[in-house]
Amino acid sequence: MAxxxxxxxxxxxxxxxxxxxxPPAALCVHLCIGQAYAFSVFNLPxxxxxxxxxxxxxxxKLTELGWIxxxxxxxxxxxxxxFGRWVEEGGxxxxxxxxxxxxxxxxxxxAIGVYLHQLWIIYxxxxxxxxxxxxxxxxxxxxxxxxxFPDRPxxxxxxxxxxxxxxxxxxxxxxxxxMARFSTSTxxxxxxxxxxxxxxxLCFMMVGAAIVRVPPPGWAPANYTAPAQPKPLVxxxxxxxxxxxxxxxxxxxxxxxxxNVTAGIGVLGQASAMSxxxxxxxxxxxxxxxxxxxxxxFNMLGRFFWxxxxxxxxxxxxxxVFFALGTVLYALVPYAGAIHSVALFVLCYAVIFSMxxxxxxTVPAYLRDMFGTRYVGxxxxxxxxxxxxxxxxxxxxxxxxxxxxxxxxxxxAQAYNVTMYVMAGLLxxxxxxxxxxxxxxxxxxxxxxxxxxxxxAAPVFGSQ
Amino acid sequence: xxxxxxxxxxxNGVKLALxxxxxxxxxxxxxxxxxxxxxxxFQ
Numbered sequence: 127m128a129x130x131x132x133x134x135x136x137x138x139x140x141x142x143x144x145x146x147x148x149p150p151a152a153l154c155v156h157l158c159i160g161q162a163y164a165f166s167v168f169n170l171p172x173x174x175x176x177x178x179x180x181x182x183x184x185x186x187k188l189t190e191l192g193w194i195x196x197x198x199x200x201x202x203x204x205x206x207x208x209f210g211r212w213v214e215e216g217g218x219x220x221x222x223x224x225x226x227x228x229x230x231x232x233x234x235x236x237a238i239g240v241y242l243h244q245l246w247i248i249y250x251x252x253x254x255x256x257x258x259x260x261x262x263x264x265x266x267x268x269x270x271x272x273x274x275f276p277d278r279p280x281x282x283x284x285x286x287x288x289x290x291x292x293x294x295x296x297x298x299x300x301x302x303x304x305m306a307r308f309s310t311s312t313x314x315x316x317x318x319x320x321x322x323x324x325x326x327x328l329c330f331m332m333v334g335a336a337i338v339r340v341p342p343p344g345w346a347p348a349n350y351t352a353p354a355q356p357k358p359l360v361x362x363x364x365x366x367x368x369x370x371x372x373x374x375x376x377x378x379x380x381x382x383x384x385x386n387v388t389a390g391i392g393v394l395g396q397a398s399a400m401s402x403x404x405x406x407x408x409x410x411x412x413x414x415x416x417x418x419x420x421x422x423x424f425n426m427l428g429r430f431f432w433x434x435x436x437x438x439x440x441x442x443x444x445x446x447v448f449f450a451l452g453t454v455l456y457a458l459v460p461y462a463g464a465i466h467s468v469a470l471f472v473l474c475y476a477v478i479f480s481m482x483x484x485x486x487x488t489v490p491a492y493l494r495d496m497f498g499t500r501y502v503g504x505x506x507x508x509x510x511x512x513x514x515x516x517x518x519x520x521x522x523x524x525x526x527x528x529x530x531x532x533x534x535x536x537x538x539a540q541a542y543n544v545t546m547y548v549m550a551g552l553l554x555x556x557x558x559x560x561x562x563x564x565x566x567x568x569x570x571x572x573x574x575x576x577x578x579x580x581x582x583a584a585p586v587f588g589s590q
Numbered sequence: 591x592x593x594x595x596x597x598x599x600x601x602n603g604v605k606l607a608l609x610x611x612x613x614x615x616x617x618x619x620x621x622x623x624x625x626x627x628x629x630x631x632f633q
Contacts, residue, residue, distance in 0.1 A: 144602045150609035157613060289613070295620030337609060416628035423624060 132335075134217035139339035145274040145347065147337055152267035152286035154334025155222050158327040159229055159263045160293015162202075163422070165195050165252070167301045171314050175243060178314060186245055194252050196517070201257025203514030206265050210507025211367050213262060214500075218270040218338045225263030226331030232256025233324030240317040261510065263331070264290065268490045269503035273341055276499075277350050280441070280491040284433025287487040291426035297323070359442055359563070363571035364498030370505045375496045375566050378559045382445055383489050384512035384519075385556035389452065389549040390482030392520035396528075396542070397421055397475065403538045404463040404471065417472065424476045425483040432484025433491065441492035442563055448481045449557035456550035460543040486513075496566055523548065 130136060169191050176182040213221040235251030267286050275282035304322055308315020346352070356362050370376045393400065398414040409417070436444040455474045462470035489509065494502045524545050531541040 142602065144606060146606055147602075147609050150613045153613040153617075157617060289617075292617050292620065295624050296616045297620075299620060299623040333612065412630075416630070419624040419628045423621065 132217075132220040132223055134220070134340065137217050137219045137338060137340050138342050139345075143339055145341070148267070148271055148274050148339070149282065149285040151218075151222075151334045151337040152271060153289040154337070155225060155263045155266060155331050156286050156289030157293045157296060158331050159225070159260050160290040161297035161323070161327070162195070162198055162260060163291070163294035164297040164301065165198070167298050168305075168316060168319075171305055171309075171316050172240070175240065175314050175316065178312060184243075190245060194248055197249055197253025198257035198260060199517045200514050201254055202260040202264065203511045203517075205258040205261030206507035206510040207261075208507075209258075209262050210265060210504030211501070213265055213507065214269060214367070214504040217340060218266050219335050221262055221266035222331060222335035222338060225259045225266055226328055226335060228255050228259030229263060229331065230259075230324040230328035232259060233320045233327065237317040237320035237324070240320060261507070264510065265503050265507045267334075267338065268506050269499060269501075270338065270340055272490065272494050272499055272502055275347075276352070277347055278434070278437045279494055280436040280488060281430070281434040283490040284430045284487040287433070287490075288426055288429040288483075290486075291422070291429050291483050294422060295426070359440065359565055360495045361498055361566060361571075363566075363568070364500035365496075365505075365566055365570050366572050367501040367504040367508070369570050369572075370497050370501070371508065373496075373566050373570055375563055376505070376509070378563050379489065379492060379496070380509055380512045381559045382556050382563075383485060383509060384516045385552045385559070386445075386448060386452075386482065386485035387513055387516035388520040388523065389456065389552050389556075390478065390485070390520070391516055392524040392545070392549060393475075394421075394425075394479070394482070395521050396524050396545075400542050401471065404542065405466065405468055406539060408466065408468055417475075420472075421475055421479045425479040428480025428483035429487035431480065433487035436488045436491060441488055441495055442560060444484070444488050445492070445560045446557065448485055449553045449560060452478060452481055452553045453550045453557070456546045456553065459546045460540075463539060463543070496563075498572075500572065 169188055172191055173181045173185055173188060176185045181187075209221075232251045232253075232255040235255055236248045237251075239245065239247030239251055268283055271282040271286060272279045301319060301323065304319040305315050308318035352362075365373070398411075398418050401409045401414045401417055402411060432444060432448075439447075455478050458474050459471060462468075462474060490502060490506050493505050493509065497505050527545045527548060528541050531544055532538060
């Protein structure tokens with residue numbers, strides 16, 4: 127029964143179905159899994175589960191808790207890469223349903239871990255099971271959105287991926303509120319909060335799975351005609367998921383994403399400390415936390431703005447803007463510190479974070495332009511390993527450079543300058559990678575016979 | 591035929607409003623909370 131509900135044939139849109147129902151379906155999933163960005167709100171309470179008011183003997187340390195998020199991001203990349211083809215061929219509903227079970231299940235298993243005070247159970251719950259839900263959920267609506275919006279694929283995927291950035295805005299205050307409700311003078315209410323959030327996310331994601339539909343065969347939007355002449359750097363062919371790995375384009379885009387994310391993620395975690403040390407006496411700890419919230423907002427809005435813009439100026443040009451403008455802005459941050467201009471600092475960071483988010487949101491459409499719509503979700507899954515890599519490189523690079531500077535006598539206010547120049551250098555390399563992106567050679571295109579065999583094995587709908 | 595199309599259109603309108611409200615209201619609530627906290631931080 128449940129199997130037939132999840133079957134791809136059951137998700138073919140009936141006549142008159144509005145394609146504008148697909149972005150909210152995708153947002154149902156992405157707003158939930160975007161909670162990952164707000165997981166840090168649990169860190170401090172989880173260091174006081176025994177001591178209650180302060181860390182007691184046997185309480186977990188922040189360094190131990192930090193691995194929960196790292197594991198989740200690692201399993202995001204790994205599961206997106208491993209299950210990409212399964213997601214693509216089984217359809218969005220089965221993928222969203224599975225993601226919901228994994229994501230909510232991760233919370234429930236973690237609640238058991240908190241209750242029993244066994245950290246390995248939380249690593250397994252949130253890190254492994256939840257991380258797998260993150261990966262499957264992240265890629266689940268991508269190709270469906272691209273098929274429904276052949277006229278504006280950047281905007282469509284941007285809306286979903288904007289939800290991933292926005293999930294933290296809901297999760298952070300909700301988590302704090304729930305923990306306050308469940309906490310007493312002798313108990314920290316983390317386990318109960320995990321249970322409630324897991325159940326809320328399960329319901330929310332199931333609504334997305336119920337709404338989502340794939341377009342019927344041959345469907346195209348009203349008043350839309352595919353361009354008679356193929357646009358440069360936009361293919362009308364398809365590349366098989368594992369053949370994409372053999373193309374230089376895949377690896378160039380892999381590095382483009384990795385470098386853009388490394389630069390952004392490296393300073394994202396340091397934004398609060400950096401602003402306080404660069405503007406000592408001007409930016410307090412409380413003001414810095416407000417700034418981080420503001421930057422997160424630009425991260426979210428940038429996802430929609432830049433991916434929508436890419437529909438008009440092209441993906442390659444969008445990434446040229448990210449890398450060229452990003453290089454200038456990263457190099458300007460030390461200058462903003464030198465002249466004590468908080469306004470210039472905030473402006474630079476706001477645009478940097480908008481482009482960090484924009485890099486994530488524009489990449490599915492870039493892949494679609496290069497490799498076609500058939501396996502774009504699965505190829506996107508493979509590409510997310512670049513995110514996992516950047517998640518390790520970025521913070522390590524920033525922390526290492528800062529530590530090196532401070533131990534060599536550089537004042538804390540100037541300790542970030544070298545970091546910013548290194549990040550600007552990474553963006554220059556990204557610019558060069560983007561420069562070398564060309565159309566995929568036709569020897570990698572799926573032949574008609576192959577494409578038909580694939581269709582028989584797993585029906586594809588809505589070829590435009 | 592025309593009536594059928596109109597009812598389909600209005601049905602879609604309700605579904606769209608419900609679906610976008612379902613995701614939009616929590617998102618706007620979260621953004622407002624963040625902005626309120628950000629403003630408090632600067633006061």
